[in-house]
Amino acid sequence: MNIYFCGSIRGGREDVNIYQRIVKKLQQYGKVLTEHVSYDSLSEKGEDAVLDGDKAIHDRDVEWLMMSDVIVAEVTQPSLGVGYELGRAVAANKRVFCLFRPSSGKVLSAMIRGASTNSLFQVQDYTEDEVESILEKYFDSIKN
Numbered sequence: 001m002n003i004y005f006c007g008s009i010r011g012g013r014e015d016v017n018i019y020q021r022i023v024k025k026l027q028q029y030g031k032v033l034t035e036h037v038s039y040d041s042l043s044e045k046g047e048d049a050v051l052d053g054d055k056a057i058h059d060r061d062v063e064w065l066m067m068s069d070v071i072v073a074e075v076t077q078p079s080l081g082v083g084y085e086l087g088r089a090v091a092a093n094k095r096v097f098c099l100f101r102p103s104s105g106k107v108l109s110a111m112i113r114g115a116s117t118n119s120l121f122q123v124q125d126y127t128e129d130e131v132e133s134i135l136e137k138y139f140d141s142i143k144n
């Protein structure tokens, strides 16, 4: 199974430790195409896109998104890129699972929470300690 993980990069790297836990867990279920999103070494400047710049990042990521069987997004730290990826995923009828931590004090965008109208697009509130078990439940539920 190809899994696309979305997490904030230029939107801010505050949650990188939780991205690492998510990616590690996701790797039990399939190939995570966007493992780099969880790298400590990746700053909020983004990837070193020396040759083709942001267009190369965009085009590669959209290609990976289209190749994915499921998209998992940590949406607590607001990110334009993650919002865009989720919009593209919905337009392509992809299976999407969004994770949000209310303990952050933030309120999730209505354009994400409000998109959760069927089982293909799910938004799950969670606390940091339960992130692995939440993912286990989700992947159990989409088996078959």
Ligand SMILES: O=c1[nH]c(=O)n([C@H]2C[C@H](O)[C@@H](COP(=O)(O)O)O2)cc1CO
Binding pocket: 005, 006, 007, 008, 009, 010, 011, 012, 034, 037, 045, 046, 047, 048, 057, 061, 078, 079, 080, 081, 082, 085
């Ligand atoms: O360098 C990058 N590499 C990359 O893969 N992305 C993608 C993957 C992330 O899920 C998302 C983050 O968007 P943003 O940088 O706007 O927070 O965009 C985004 C950037 C920088 O915008």
